[in-house]
Amino acid sequence: MRGALKAAFPLTLPVMAGYMFLGLGFGVVLNQAGFGAGWALLMSTGIYAGAMQYVAVDLLAQGAGLIQSALMTLMVNSRHLFYGLTMARRYADSGRWKPYLAFSLTDETFALLSLTKAPEGVCETRFFAAVSMLNQCYWVLGSLLGSFLGQVLPFDLTGIEFSMPALFVVMLVEQWRQKKARLSVLLGLFAALFCLFILGAERFSVPAMLLITGLLLLFKKQVLSGEDKA
Amino acid sequence: MKSFLIILVVALVTALLRFLPVYLLGRKDQKLPENVLYLTRFMPAAIIGLLVIFSLKGTNLSSWPHGIPEMAGVLLAAALQHYKKNTLLSVFSATALYMILIRVL
Numbered sequence: 404m405r406g407a408l409k410a411a412f413p414l415t416l417p418v419m420a421g422y423m424f425l426g427l428g429f430g431v432v433l434n435q436a437g438f439g440a441g442w443a444l445l446m447s448t449g450i451y452a453g454a455m456q457y458v459a460v461d462l463l464a465q466g467a468g469l470i471q472s473a474l475m476t477l478m479v480n481s482r483h484l485f486y487g488l489t490m491a492r493r494y495a496d497s498g499r500w501k502p503y504l505a506f507s508l509t510d511e512t513f514a515l516l517s518l519t520k521a522p523e524g525v526c527e528t529r530f531f532a533a534v535s536m537l538n539q540c541y542w543v544l545g546s547l548l549g550s551f552l553g554q555v556l557p558f559d560l561t562g563i564e565f566s567m568p569a570l571f572v573v574m575l576v577e578q579w580r581q582k583k584a585r586l587s588v589l590l591g592l593f594a595a596l597f598c599l600f601i602l603g604a605e606r607f608s609v610p611a612m613l614l615i616t617g618l619l620l621l622f623k624k625q626v627l628s629g630e631d632k633a
Numbered sequence: 634m635k636s637f638l639i640i641l642v643v644a645l646v647t648a649l650l651r652f653l654p655v656y657l658l659g660r661k662d663q664k665l666p667e668n669v670l671y672l673t674r675f676m677p678a679a680i681i682g683l684l685v686i687f688s689l690k691g692t693n694l695s696s697w698p699h700g701i702p703e704m705a706g707v708l709l710a711a712a713l714q715h716y717k718k719n720t721l722l723s724v725f726s727a728t729a730l731y732m733i734l735i736r737v738l
Contacts, residue, residue: 417724438636449644459643463636472639476646483647487654488669489676495661505655506648514684517677562732568688568703569710569727575681576714584678591679595686604690608683615679619672626675 407529408537410522415537418511421567422453422541423548424560429456430549436464443550447543451507455479481609485616486513497528504528507535509542511567518574583630590618590626702734 430443438460446456458479462472486508493516494504508516512535521530578584598611619626658665689707692700710727717723 413721416721420725420728442636442640446640446644449640450647452647455643455647459640462639462643466635467639469638469642472642473646476643477650480647480650483650484654485676485680487651488658489673489680491655491658492665492670492673494655495659501655501659502652505652508651508655510684510687514677514681518681560732562702562735563728565703565706565731566724566728568685569706569724569731570720571681571685571688572707572710572727573714573720573723575685576711578678578681581678584675587675587678588682591682592686593682594679595683599686599690607690608687611683611686612680615676615683616672619675619679620668623668623671627671 404529404533407521407525407533410525411530411533411537414515414519415534415541417566417570417573418515418538419541420563421511421570422538423545424563425453425567426542426545427549427552427560428564429453429460430546430551431553432457432460432549433463433546434550434553436460438463440547440550443546444543447546448539451539451542452480452483452509453542478609482510482612483508485612486510486517489513489517493527494531497531500528500532504531504535507539509538511570512538514571514574518578586622586626586629587619590622591615594618698734698738701738702731705734706731 426447429447430440433443433446446459450456450459455476458475459472461467462475467475487505490504490508490513494501497504515534515538516531521527575588578588594614595607595611598607598614601607602610658669685707689703692703694700706727709730710723713723713726714720
């Protein structure tokens, strides 16, 4: 496991910056809503879904109904179905790590794991597990820090959360380098922008996933033919 | 108690969404339809574009600075990665530029 952690750590540094900061923000907001560090720890270990945890603070503050909470979670997190679908094959052999790998599949962990291979000589399952665990550690630590520090931060770190989109842009550039992936990248960008434009920022992600699925199937021949050229 | 139950429900629904596909489609001996296998191969490349847009969806274009810091950060990250191929350099330079721009603009 130590080898896997060593191989995984440099890869997770951008996520570290993003998660520590977003986690910190979550801890602060949760604290302001009247829920202390114990709650932050419970939510960041038990739910572990960035955007949804921010929504959950509102649910807690309003004392929302359980059905309403369930529906809200379904809406905000349905995109995770697509991550699981994509990773299912690669997690097939993961044995005792499988439940944790499935549980910890956040946007960022998915992006890292679906687009990278374990380095030579490192067991793939352990590498997946190491990336997943490190990422969750950053998130939990950030939440706890935010909860303890409240608003008194020694530095103004506003904007460090931009490491997340920056990481995704870098991964997009890397995909673009592989000619066989280019058409898929374009279809994804198009579907996302189209749905964002039509449906707005709050509701576009799941329709965009569905549109991506449809477009990939529709253009299957072209997508696959790109593979021969590469 | 109510708060605890809300957290439990959110956690269970989130976990369900994550577990379902992994356990339904993730047995090794299982024969999957060809289209599903095809999708799992090309989905990651397609979803990365969506994640870029998703992570920038909070950008406010209608008032000053009209998304200039975001745009500059994205361009710097892409250009550095294209020429230098160093992920950490690209991510941290772009983040630093963004942090400076949102303060000075």
